[in-house]
Amino acid sequence: MNLEEYRGVWVFIEQREGKLVDVGLELLGAGRALADKLEVDLCGVLLGSNVKDLAKDTFEYGADKVYVIDDPILEQYRTETYMKAVGDLVRKYKPEIFLYGATANGKDLASAVATEVMTGLTADTTLLDVNLEKRLFEASRPAFGGNIMATILCKKHRPQMATVRPKVMKKLDPQPGRVGEVIEESISLKEENLKTKVIEIVRSAKAAVNLEEAEIIVSAGKGIKDEKGFKMVEQLADVLNATVGASRDVVEMGLCGHDHQVGQTGATVTPKLYIAIGISGAVQHVVGMQNSEMIIAINNDPDATIFNVAHFGVVADAFEIVPLLTEEFKKALKNEVEAEEGGVAHV
Amino acid sequence: MNILVCIKQVPDTKIIKINPKTNTLDRSSAPAILNPYDAHGVQEAVRLRKIHGGKVTVLCMGPPMAREAIKKCVEIGADEGYLISDRRFAGADTLATSYALYKAIQKLMKQDGIDLVLCGKHAIDGDTGQTGPGIARRIGIPPLTNVIKVEEVDLDSQQMKVRRKIEKGYEIIQSKLPCLLTVEKEINTVAYSPLPNMLRAARYEPIVWTVDDLEDVDIKQLGLKGSPTIVGKMWPPAKSEGAKMIDGDVKKQASELVKHMLEKRELFEVKGGEQA
Ligand SMILES: Cc1cc2nc3c(=O)[nH]c(=O)nc-3n(C[C@H](O)[C@H](O)[C@H](O)COP(=O)(O)OP(=O)(O)OC[C@H]3O[C@@H](n4cnc5c(N)ncnc54)[C@H](O)[C@@H]3O)c2cc1C
Ligand SMILES: Cc1cc2nc3c(=O)[nH]c(=O)nc-3n(C[C@H](O)[C@H](O)[C@H](O)COP(=O)(O)OP(=O)(O)OC[C@H]3O[C@@H](n4cnc5c(N)ncnc54)[C@H](O)[C@@H]3O)c2cc1C
Known part of the structure; x- marks a missing residue:
């Protein structure tokens, strides 16, 4: 693996039922700081059906580019489709750092993608930094029931991936009118070849204590x-x-x-x-x-x-x-x- | 219905002590237990076996003492347990862990077929929740994570439906079998083990495999060598200096508290828009 080929900081932009989830915007805030240090672009990855319009919000919160795959097959989150889509993007564009929100689907996706592209993944991080000299991502997380903090490194594999807990990083103040580049990609999966299907999504503020x-x-x-x-x-x-x-x-x-x-x-x-x-x-x-x-x-x-x-x-x-x-x-x-x-x- | 449950032996993190000099885990301070989520996995497998027949096998990667965790699963009702144990597995991160478990699962699948794989939502020590989806990706079956209920299993059409916990609710997802579930605690309550199970568990000896018992293993993908992540450093989280105590009568205490709460005034603004 030629580590030099991998450049740029990526953030998975989670959306639910067509609305952006806060944690993605928080990660753009954290990612911006990392990208500025490394002097590279900050890129979002946005998947779904009829979600292209959401890209402009990510620019206001700090993204330079957004990779969008807009396809009905991605309407609901499914590991098998999202893993394939994200895996393809990673193989094609080769980011050096890739952050995901530590939400139910964010963790699920990141774990599957890490295996798909054979790289390291640090779980549930609360502190992010880079060692500029070595160009190494330092992702830290509480471990052993919160009794200790550990910094996890991924030296020889790329991208260096981490899931980040919601509400830990800070969103930037949005800059209205800030623009960026939308890069559209496609996915070639057929519904009849898939193994899973989402039958129903029930969200109610009351039913689930969150x-x-x-x-x-x-x-x-x-x-x-x-x-x-x-x-x-x-x-x-x-x-x-x-x-x-x-x-x-x-x-x-x-x-x-x-x-x-x-x-x-x-x-x-x-x-x-x-x-x-x-x-x-x-x-x-x-x-x-x-x-x-x-x-x-x-x-x-x-x-x-x-x-x-x-x-x-x-x-x-x-x-x-x-x-x-x-x-x-x-x-x-x-x-x-x-x-x-x-x-x-x-x- | 043949069900495989991956189980991990973990130090009891409630009791664990950290050596303040080296900032490493003082393993002798904490008893080793069966990962609590995995107990729910075994319980669910036993429940499904009662309905659909078949057998429940557990698989664990760990040191020889992890036998005890397997025996605990036999108490809950597992039929058989395999321990893969070898120095070459040591130091594995989740990528290397899922590879080792996958190699053992491949062999077990050849032996008697597996319809369903269960994992815990996470292990309470490493606490990543990454191993299950990793195993599923390697086998090439769908992972269904954060499962709180098995809604339906239809062996004729080889389909199952489960309820997944998601933010502010749940979703019902259908999958072809075989698939892999990671289970939450809500899925069931772990019953007290009936006496015959206890007796069987006391005598039970798990089957132990080393790397050499597995087939087509790429040694470079195992253990520390096969792990892309390493732990750089560990340190104790910053301790708070203790609370600033607010004295006075209750009335004064209440109004002082309100003042401090309003330091977080962004929380209390009338705000529109979607929140996570
Ligand atoms: C395996 C295991 C797992 C556990 N997991 C958890 C867990 O996830 N979460 C958890 O919370 N606990 C957990 N516990 C339990 C934990 O050890 C404690 O027993 C529990 O947190 C105590 O709850 P408490 O503080 O409400 O009760 P207590 O310890 O009984 O404390 C009650 C407090 O209320 C104060 N009090 C009494 N009357 C008044 C009054 N009128 N006004 C103001 N204050 C008053 C008392 O001074 C006291 O400090 C676990 C224990 C074990 C063994
Ligand atoms: C402080 C610390 C931090 C760590 N951080 C990371 C990290 O960020 N990224 C990373 O990749 N690794 C990390 N690791 C390594 C990780 O703990 C190990 O790879 C471990 O073998 C599996 O991960 P887990 O404990 O998180 O299990 P999880 O993925 O949380 O376990 C989920 C389920 O997988 C199954 N399972 C897990 N391990 C086994 C096993 N040995 N045998 C059978 N079934 C099993 C069980 O069903 C379990 O319920 C860390 C380790 C330490 C000590």
């Missing part, structure tokens, strides 16, 4: 005691437009489903704001939330270990402070919205 992608999480621990306490937490979450999380004990008490559980045996979350209410801070819980941007802990025990990972802490009785917080926040929000939007209610 902690992994939540920006704000209000989490209940055993300190909330019972159903009434849990309601109180839900009310705060409601006002904040947050997703409700829980410790395992709360799930085991039957106050909510397992899909709300944060931690080692639940979801690993990285919201911008995590509020832990009546949670002691057991390591199994902490590994699932310690990378949140801002952590607020409420506990009546000043020695609770949750305060070690929190940014702000209050020692208080949850039953006193949570309803108060809900009220105060409602008020503050109302003031802000009124000040800015001339009285339009928050939705």
